[in-house]
Amino acid sequence: MSQAFKLKQAIEDAVIAGEFVPGDHLDELSLAARFGVSRTPIREALLQLGAEGFIEMRPRRGAMVSVLSAQRLVEMFETMAELEAACGTLAARRLTPEDDRLIEAAHLACVDAAATGDPEIYYGVNRGFHEAIYRASRNAFLSEQALTLHKRLSAYRRVQLRARNRLGQSLAEHAGIVEAIREGNEELAARRLRDHVLVQGERFSDMMLNFAAAAESRSHASQRSVAVEIKRS
Template sequence: MTTHSATLREQIEEMIAVGELKPGQHLDETELATRFGVSRTPIRETLIQLSSMGLVVIRPRRGAIVAELGPQQLVEMFEVMSELEATCGRLAARRMTPAEQQALLAAHQACQQALEAQEPDAYYYKNEVFHEAIYAGSHNQFLIEQTRALYRRLRPYRRLQLRVRNRLTNSYSEHDGVVKAILDGDGELAAQLLREHVMIQGQRFSDLMASLPQLAA
């Protein structure tokens, strides 16, 4: 993959993550080509890549749309996501190097600053770095790839979740417990806390469902 097409993919992926391109929205190749100053060929290739990641659905003779997730699909994906994160946490507690532990602490600190500034979007990006530090600490490449792929698929929804009332504060305090468990080498506790941190059920599911129209608005 050329650097240019990777950049293009990242830019369109980001537009989907932040809700600039909304679930169900038709993706016009000509419009995107004009927007990015490229021909339609790299746009088409990028949409195929995004479709293999599950972010875009290509329909025969009707073009591409941004993928939509129904409530049932969302619950199932978050259920798997929470187990993948739990496994990363369990392994990270056993395998993280001192340098990786420092990177985790630095990411945790950055989340605290974004929380204090009450900036959900800044927190969202710092939160990604925090979770990525845990994945890296698992030292299991296959697990890292699978977890990242699902994380990317759920990005728009994870981002939306952080806008729900009090979620930033709760998210940060949950991170705090995870960091302590990992630094203490307590894999089981780290796994349990990450599972609860990522899982959406009960009130959190209702809150996410209530805020979904914001994503599509």
């Protein structure tokens, strides 16, 4: 695995963790200092992220975490829902004892995470739950496509968990998905996963409001940091 690819993953993880949000500028010098490398592998990593649409490379403005329009987000979540539904269909048809154990373990991890009431903790294990279902589909290409889009939407999927009562709802939906897959009910597994992933109506509005609040909070924190530095200087 190349250094640039490792850096690409590290930057993705930073976005997923909320350290960068859509609209944030990704400065090569700052990133090089953060990861203790030269600018060359950072530039290569940013080019890879740009090719995937995870960031935007703008002339004379550098790299910026992509900001998606509401229409584009809806389209991407619709596609994500269909990919996950396909994974659920195949998982229900092809479930092995090993994959059954992995899905159960991932679900129990979500139960424990939900008990903390912390959306950030829950998101980390929630991702593992979905990846266990991708694996259980026993279709490597489908799994790759689902995981790629999952990562692309990670910042948005994470922030929607902040909506009131969403953790409990998500956990209940997980239980229904596990049940359908174990029963070998392909149609039900697909429908429950599709409904679980689709973000419509009030849920979409809640997600966008939470996302705007997160971005505003980051902006205020940055302004406070600048003010402190000015006072020190």
